[in-house]
Amino acid sequence: MKNIGNTSTWMILLMIILSSCGDFIDRSPLDQLNQETFFTDEATTQAAVIGAYRTLTSSNLYGQAFIVVPEFAAGHMRHISNFPEYLEYQNFNIRIDNPWALNIWTASYETVNACNNIIAYAPNIEEYANNENLQNMVKEAHFIRALVYFNLVRAWGDVPLITEPTTPRTTSEDIKVPRDLSSMVYDQIVSDLEMATDLPDNYVSSKGRANGLSAKSLLAKVHLYLGNMQDAANLADEVIQSGQFQLLQNYSHIWTIENSEESIFELQFDEQVPNTFVQNANPSSRQEFFASDAARELFDEEDTRRDFTIREAEDNSGNINFYVGKYRTFNPPTQNVPIIRLAEVYLIYAEAVASDNLQEGINAVSAIRTRAGLETDFVGSQGELIALIQQERRKELMFEFETWFDHCRTGAAADILEVPDPNRYLFPIPQLELDLNDKLIQNPGY
Structure with a gap:
């Protein structure tokens, strides 16, 4: 409020x-x-x-x-x-x-x-x-x-x-x-x-604090949203070339190893500050949130990300359910949340350079696909490459709160998510805020 x-x-x-x-x-x-x-x-x-x-x-x-x-x-x-x-x-x-x-x-x-x-x-x-x-x-x-x-x-x-x-x-x-x-x-x-970005790149040892490279990574993402592709590419490339971060070969280690070499800015949880979502999304704890069947179907069978991202488990009644696999540390519920990591910076770079340098964009997205056990034999247009990059963003960053905003940014929400009205790309201003503040105006369509 x-x-x-x-x-x-x-x-x-x-x-x-x-x-x-x-x-x-x-x-x-x-x-x-x-x-x-x-x-x-x-x-x-x-x-x-x-x-x-x-x-x-x-x-x-x-x-x-x-x-x-x-x-x-x-x-x-x-x-x-x-x-x-x-x-x-x-x-x-x-x-x-x-x-x-x-x-x-x-x-x-x-x-x-x-x-x-x-x-x-x-x-x-x-x-x-x-x-x-x-x-x-x-x-x-x-x-x-x-x-x-x-x-x-x-x-x-x-x-x-x-x-x-x-x-x-x-x-x-x-x-x-x-x-x-x-x-x-x-x-x-x-x-x-x-x-x-003026913060030193090695400002603090903890990934739970911002430094110059985490600021540059987030700024690259902001420029991507603004359509400033050259700025986005330059910043993303600077982070990649810094050598401070590495793509982990084992995808699961991003989530099972706190503050891994791939994590650029990771929000810290501990026993004093527990992760509520982990408590509510784990088959061995209080279970409220599940992964959807549609989410699992987005992955190819050979995609090594699938079975970790979406965890298949049997419930107490013997039914098979799909769970959110990235958040597993529930006892105690201290699972950290990566806010931005190197794989996303690769994908930002891939999309940002695709319009001017198709091969450079292919190389960047291939780094992510190769880790997932997928080949990238791409032959197509710039638009087709960007669509491929968007698909990879969705799979790579699933349950990392990005796909919805990504698809709204590109306009793909209408076709891929079947959003019936572009006005629904934005959420409604909360009614209580409107009641308290008569200077606020509701978003169109609500």
Whole structure:
């Protein structure tokens, strides 16, 4: 909701920060803390940055909802009870009061506000001008904000672009802001990511933190969406040629080895921050979400990705079901979520160069197909090659929340997913947001 800056939300974020960062900051009473006075030194800024990353693990974002919703829309997933709030995405008939639309929207703007606070207040710390660590943490906040706005603009199109922190003193009228053109939002995303590309490539050892190469990878993807193919190709090639990442020969190791050599930016879960989706999508745990039969049928029999991506198992009644195979670490449910990995960068590069250099595009997509045990004897046009690359993106990145947005980007959603109305490429603005903010206007078709 738009009241993302109210006191309770900020206190929740501070509790996340304080509970996740050990004893390296003073544990002042929460009611004495506010955004401006919280940022006093490198330690408190570090706490805020970790808190911002942790908001991404919410069950309303990458902890469940932002995996489930796009995968239902892509036709890859089903629910044990056929709950209507999920089926609406699969049937492209989403109600304006769908709870998951509201959950993702609300959680996204909470993360945006956490980043806005870091970006606004950390530079006021006395040592900031001479402290590279502080400066880098602000760049991380730019990366996180760009990631969230990229998700928002892909899902809803024009969205409110808020780059200043809301505070307990922000009035209700201040919070009521209209939607900004998607072009303006994309300009901000590009600006944020360009700032984040200044992070050192080896900035931190953990894949759970952004660095220069993860920013370049995400920026390459953004440029692909914008149709800036040369920029996308250049950035993707820089990441590939960096030598910092490798395609794993065993596809399953991407998911069974945390922070593998293929992972460029991977969201971290642990026993204190469990992965809700893993708990709800595993045959040996609480079972709510299944892989669809249609998802399995997309793979050729010889495709080595199929049997890992879609796990076949027998339930307690002896029935064979298809499960989401990529998320298996359920006891405890600490499965990490790769947000972007090298294989996707190869596919970004393949599509970006295909229009100017057909053979270079073939070579890039062949690297992904070869690992999957498939040959690439391609003879065809540029359009046919791009269609092949899109097919590979769908299979390679299944259950990684990309296919729906990809097919909407290319217009393939109409034919491949059988979306009846291009207006349905965007989700509805949540009704509660419209009720709270009379400056918002609903998307066409809803």
